[in-house]
Amino acid sequence: MSLEKSFFSGSCIDYGAPCTRKEGRLCDIFRHLPVWNEFFWKVHLELQELSLGELSLVNTYDKRTGYPRFHMTQQVQEKTATLLCHLLTHHHCIVSVDLTSYILKTNIEGICDALCKSASLRKLELSLWHFTTNLSLSFTAALSQLNQLQVFDCSDVLFDHTFSVGLSKFLASTRSLTTLYMSNYHIKHKDAALIIQGLKRNETITTLTITGSLITDTPECSVMLSEYLSCSQTLRVLSVHWALSHTKLGPIIGALCHNGTLLELNLIRCVLYIEYFKLITGMLRQNWILSSFHMIDCKVYEHDFDPHCWKPEFRSESSLISLWLMALAQNKALKELTLDLRWIKPDECASLFKALSSNTSLVKVTIDTFNNKDVVHICEALRDTGVPERFFVGKHHVLEDTAAALPACKELSCIGVEYWFPLELEPLHTTLCVLPTCDHVKSLSLTMDAVMFKGNVGSLAAKYITNTTALRELRLTITFETLHGVDQTVCDWYAVNRPERTLLQALSLNKGIRRLALKGLCITEAEAQMLVDTLQSSRTICHFSFYPKRECLTSVIPLIPKLSAIVSSNYMLLSMRTVWYKQHHGDTFTVADVVRRNNSLVTRAADFVMGARHRYCGAAAELVPFNPGLVEKVQELASVDETVAASRIESSLKSFTELDDFMCLAGVVKYSVTCPRRDDGQKQLVDLNRDCWMYIRQFLKVGDILDPK
Numbered sequence: 001m002s003l004e005k006s007f008f009s010g011s012c013i014d015y016g017a018p019c020t021r022k023e024g025r026l027c028d029i030f031r032h033l034p035v036w037n038e039f040f041w042k043v044h045l046e047l048q049e050l051s052l053g054e055l056s057l058v059n060t061y062d063k064r065t066g067y068p069r070f071h072m073t074q075q076v077q078e079k080t081a082t083l084l085c086h087l088l089t090h091h092h093c094i095v096s097v098d099l100t101s102y103i104l105k106t107n108i109e110g111i112c113d114a115l116c117k118s119a120s121l122r123k124l125e126l127s128l129w130h131f132t133t134n135l136s137l138s139f140t141a142a143l144s145q146l147n148q149l150q151v152f153d154c155s156d157v158l159f160d161h162t163f164s165v166g167l168s169k170f171l172a173s174t175r176s177l178t179t180l181y182m183s184n185y186h187i188k189h190k191d192a193a194l195i196i197q198g199l200k201r202n203e204t205i206t207t208l209t210i211t212g213s214l215i216t217d218t219p220e221c222s223v224m225l226s227e228y229l230s231c232s233q234t235l236r237v238l239s240v241h242w243a244l245s246h247t248k249l250g251p252i253i254g255a256l257c258h259n260g261t262l263l264e265l266n267l268i269r270c271v272l273y274i275e276y277f278k279l280i281t282g283m284l285r286q287n288w289i290l291s292s293f294h295m296i297d298c299k300v301y302e303h304d305f306d307p308h309c310w311k312p313e314f315r316s317e318s319s320l321i322s323l324w325l326m327a328l329a330q331n332k333a334l335k336e337l338t339l340d341l342r343w344i345k346p347d348e349c350a351s352l353f354k355a356l357s358s359n360t361s362l363v364k365v366t367i368d369t370f371n372n373k374d375v376v377h378i379c380e381a382l383r384d385t386g387v388p389e390r391f392f393v394g395k396h397h398v399l400e401d402t403a404a405a406l407p408a409c410k411e412l413s414c415i416g417v418e419y420w421f422p423l424e425l426e427p428l429h430t431t432l433c434v435l436p437t438c439d440h441v442k443s444l445s446l447t448m449d450a451v452m453f454k455g456n457v458g459s460l461a462a463k464y465i466t467n468t469t470a471l472r473e474l475r476l477t478i479t480f481e482t483l484h485g486v487d488q489t490v491c492d493w494y495a496v497n498r499p500e501r502t503l504l505q506a507l508s509l510n511k512g513i514r515r516l517a518l519k520g521l522c523i524t525e526a527e528a529q530m531l532v533d534t535l536q537s538s539r540t541i542c543h544f545s546f547y548p549k550r551e552c553l554t555s556v557i558p559l560i561p562k563l564s565a566i567v568s569s570n571y572m573l574l575s576m577r578t579v580w581y582k583q584h585h586g587d588t589f590t591v592a593d594v595v596r597r598n599n600s601l602v603t604r605a606a607d608f609v610m611g612a613r614h615r616y617c618g619a620a621a622e623l624v625p626f627n628p629g630l631v632e633k634v635q636e637l638a639s640v641d642e643t644v645a646a647s648r649i650e651s652s653l654k655s656f657t658e659l660d661d662f663m664c665l666a667g668v669v670k671y672s673v674t675c676p677r678r679d680d681g682q683k684q685l686v687d688l689n690r691d692c693w694m695y696i697r698q699f700l701k702v703g704d705i706l707d708p709k
Helices: 028-043 074-090 108-117 133-143 161-173 189-201 219-231 250-256 274-286 321-330 346-358 372-384 422-437 455-467 499-509 525-537 550-564 582-609 615-623 628-638 642-654 659-666 690-697
Strands: 045-051 054-059 094-100 123-128 151-157 179-181 207-211 237-241 264-268 271-273 292-296 299-301 336-340 364-369 391-393 414-419 443-449 473-479 515-519 543-547 575-578
Touching: 028 045, 028 054, 028 074, 028 582, 045 094, 045 582, 054 123, 074 094, 074 108, 108 133, 133 161, 161 189, 189 219, 219 250, 237 250, 250 274, 271 274, 274 321, 292 364, 321 346, 346 372, 372 391, 414 422, 422 443, 422 455, 455 499, 473 499, 499 525, 525 550, 550 575, 550 582, 575 582, 582 615, 582 628, 582 642, 615 642, 615 659, 628 642
Parallel strands: 054 094, 094 123, 123 151, 151 179, 179 207, 207 237, 237 264, 264 292, 271 299, 292 336, 336 364, 364 391, 414 443, 443 473, 473 515, 515 543, 543 575
Antiparallel strands: 045 054
C-alpha cells in the first residue's frame, strides 16, 4: 500500500515510515498531511494539528467545512483502516482520534489492537449507532486497556447492554480518565444504573457531561445519581443537557447542596420549573464552593402540567426575585453566573441587578435570555449598578418598539433583526438608520425579504455594511418570495439593480467583519467571482458560510472552482461551510486543506506568542500575524482582552527582528552570528549595519530557511 496513489494529486505516501517527533522538531508526517488527508477524505476524517507537535484524527462530516456525504466503498474503508492502525501503533504524535462506525466495522479487531498499542492516545471520540455483540465486546475490552486515556466522548453512541457493562467496568477501574461525555441518546434504566455504579466507583473524573437520558425516572437511578454527586471527591465540572421531564433535575440540584468539590455547574437546554429555582437558590445559599453557575437556553415553566407556555406570567406569590436576592446576599463564592430572566418583571430588574453588583465575588454576570420588550428597562438597570462592565447581555431580537432605543442600549453587543413583510418596512428603516451610530453592536443577524432590500432600505443596509468597522459578525438572510414570486424559481440574472449585487459590492468594501454568513441568495457566475475576490482580499473574514436559495443551489457550482484556484494564498480562512458538489471533489478538498493549514498556523503562532520558541511556530506567526483567529486564540490561552492579545502578538513578532534573534530562531546558529575574518577584507553578514539588515529582513522569513535535518 506504500505505493498507493492518493485520490486527487496522485501522490504516494510511505505509510510504514516511523514517527520522527522529538523536542523542537515535528514528525515528518506533518509535511505530508495533505496527501494523508486525501486518503482519509472519503471517510470523513482529517488529520489536524491539535497542539505543539501533536495530531488529531477528526470526524469532519458536518463540522468545520460541511463536507458532502460520500459513498464509501469497502476498498476505501479498508485502506483507511490500515492507515489508522499504523498511525495508532507507530506514531506517538497522534494523541486524539475520532472513531466512526464506517471505520470501526471495517476492521474492529485490528483497530482495537492498535488502540491498545498506542502509547500516546489521550482523547477518544466514538460515533456508533448499531452495535453487534462482537463489536461491543471488542471495543470495551480495548477501552479497559487504554491506561493513558484522559478524555472519552461517547455522546454520539447508542448504547446497548454489552457496551454499558463494559463502560461501567472501565469507569470503575480507570486511573487516567478525567473527562467523560455521556450519550445524547436514550439509555435503558438497567443500563443507566450500571453506568452510575461505575461512576460511583470512579476516582479520577473531574469533568462530566450528561443528558436527560442518564437521569431516568426510576427511584433507584435517582438515588444512585444523587449519592454519586453528593459524595464525589474528584468532580469539578458538571454539565447537564436536555433534562426535560419534571423529575429530571431535582435529584441533581438537591445533591449539590452537599457537594464540597464541584466548581462549575452548567444547565443547558433544560426545562426549569418553579420548584427547581427554589432548589437552585437554596443550593447557592448552602454551597460556598461552586464558583461558576450557568443556565443556558433553558425554558421556564410554572407548572409541570403546562408544557406549552414557555414564557409564563408568574403569580405574585410565586415570584422568584426574593429567592434570588436572598441567595445573592448569602453566597460569597460565585465568580461567574449566567441567568435566564424571562421570568422577571421589569420593575424587579433594578433590585436584582443591585444585588448582583453588590456581590463582590461575582466578576462576570451574563444575561443569556430575557423578554425583548423589556430590553430598555434591563439596560437602564444595568447602567444604574455603576459596574456595567461586569454584565454581559445576550442576543436581543429587535422589536418595532425597541429599534429606536438601540443607540442608548450600549449594553447590547448582539442583535437580531427579522422583518419579513412589506408592512414592516418602517421599523426596518428605523433600525438601519440608527445602526451606524451603534458601535457597541458587534454581531448582527439580519433577515428580510428581497423586495424590502430595494430602494432606500437597500441603500441604508449597503451603506452600513460598507462603512461599519465595529461589526465583527454578520448573518444575512434574504428571502425572495415577494420579489420573484412564490412559484418562480428562476431569478432575474441580468437585472442591473439586483439586490444580491448591491450586497456583494458592500461586503467587498467592508473592513471589519470576521464572521460572515449568507443565506438565501441566488448569485450569478460574475457575482460568485465578486464573492471569491472579497474572500481573497479581506484581511478580516476568517469564518464564512454560504447557503443559497434551494432553487438556486447551482449558485455554488462556480464558487468552489474559482476559490480553489487561488485559495492557497489565503491565510485568513479558518472555516467555510456551503453546499458541496460531488463533481468538484478535488476543488472541495483544496479549499478544505487550506482551511486545515490555516488553523494549524494559528495554533502554532498562538503557541509562539505564549512562549514556545520553536522555529516552525515563529514561521507560522509571520504568516498569520493579522488573522483575527490568532487574536482570539491568544485571548483564550492567556485570558486577556483583545487589546492585550494584539499587543502580545506584536511584541512576539518584534522579538526576532534583529539578526542574532532571527538566526537563532531559524536554527542557523545557537547563540549569535559570528564570521571568521576574510583575507580579502570583503564585508560579511555580521558587517551589515542595522538599516541594511532590516531592509533584507523585509524579504526574508523564518520559513525561508531550510529545516536542518
